[in-house]
Amino acid sequence: GESVGLHLPTLSVQEGDNSIINCAYSNSASDYFIWYKQESGKGPQFIIDIRSNMDKRQGQRVTVLLNKTVKHLSLQIAATQPGDSAVYFCAENMGTSYGKLTFGQGTILTVHP
Amino acid sequence: DSGVTQTPKHLITATGQRVTLRCSPRSGDLSVYWYQQSLDQGLQFLIHYYNGEERAKGNILERFSAQQFPDLHSELNLSSLELGDSALYFCASSVDIVTGELFFGEGSRLTVL
Numbered sequence: 001g002e003s004v005g006l007h008l009p010t011l012s013v014q015e016g017d018n019s020i021i022n023c024a025y026s027n028s029a030s031d032y033f034i035w036y037k038q039e040s041g042k043g044p045q046f047i048i049d050i051r052s053n054m055d056k057r058q059g060q061r062v063t064v065l066l067n068k069t070v071k072h073l074s075l076q077i078a079a080t081q082p083g084d085s086a087v088y089f090c091a092e093n094m095g096t097s098y099g100k101l102t103f104g105q106g107t108i109l110t111v112h113p
Numbered sequence: 114d115s116g117v118t119q120t121p122k123h124l125i126t127a128t129g130q131r132v133t134l135r136c137s138p139r140s141g142d143l144s145v146y147w148y149q150q151s152l153d154q155g156l157q158f159l160i161h162y163y164n165g166e167e168r169a170k171g172n173i174l175e176r177f178s179a180q181q182f183p184d185l186h187s188e189l190n191l192s193s194l195e196l197g198d199s200a201l202y203f204c205a206s207s208v209d210i211v212t213g214e215l216f217f218g219e220g221s222r223l224t225v226l
Contacts, residue, residue: 034213043115043203043217044156089156091213097169098213099146099205103156 010108019077021107023090030092035075039086085111117218119204125224131192134221138206145187151200194225
């Protein structure tokens with residue numbers, strides 16, 4: 001049969017705005033969550049992680065929020081810059097081999113100067 | 114630069130053939146992971162090796178195999194190639210198995226004609 005490519009959600013923001021990227025994860029048994037960024041032509045790059053015993057974690061210009069009740073994860077980027085333009089993936093893990101990650105489909109973030 | 118080196122960067126081959134993808138992890142990292150990225154399936158975990166031993170397997174086809182050598186470099190062997198195997202294959206490494214902070218290489222793009 002014909003294969004259908006993934007249709008990624010997109011988010012377009014102006015430089016300096018705050019960005020919020022959302023992710024619905026699939027497995028209620030997942031207890032570790034990670035956000036990755038992938039720029040064109042490169043491999044994914046780790047941004048931030050959060051374990052299920054937390055509901056918020058902050059990094060440099062980024063905040064991850066976890067709502068286990070509705071299985072929702074979000075990544076907030078403050079003062080978004082053109083260099084933040086990339087595909088953002090959430091990933092989940094059930095805590096056995098921590099690098100065995102189930103990635104979401106990704107969100108394309110475009111930052112306009 | 115993540116410190117993970119993958120070769121070759123690009124590979125074009127025919128159906129039925131066999132290829133080997135090579136990965137050198139970051140210095141000191143004992144864990145190596147292989148992921149496949151395709152348009153229709155997204156980023157999919159294939160296999161994880163830690164210090165030479167297989168630790169976790171994903172939905173890796175029987176035609177695919179991997180190993181990690183004593184010097185910690187890893188190879189992913191893909192045989193009896195089919196058109197659908199065309200994808201980006203990423204190697205990632207981490208210092209241990211209790212983190213989802215993986216360092217990805219730039220990938221090997223395989224095209225099967």
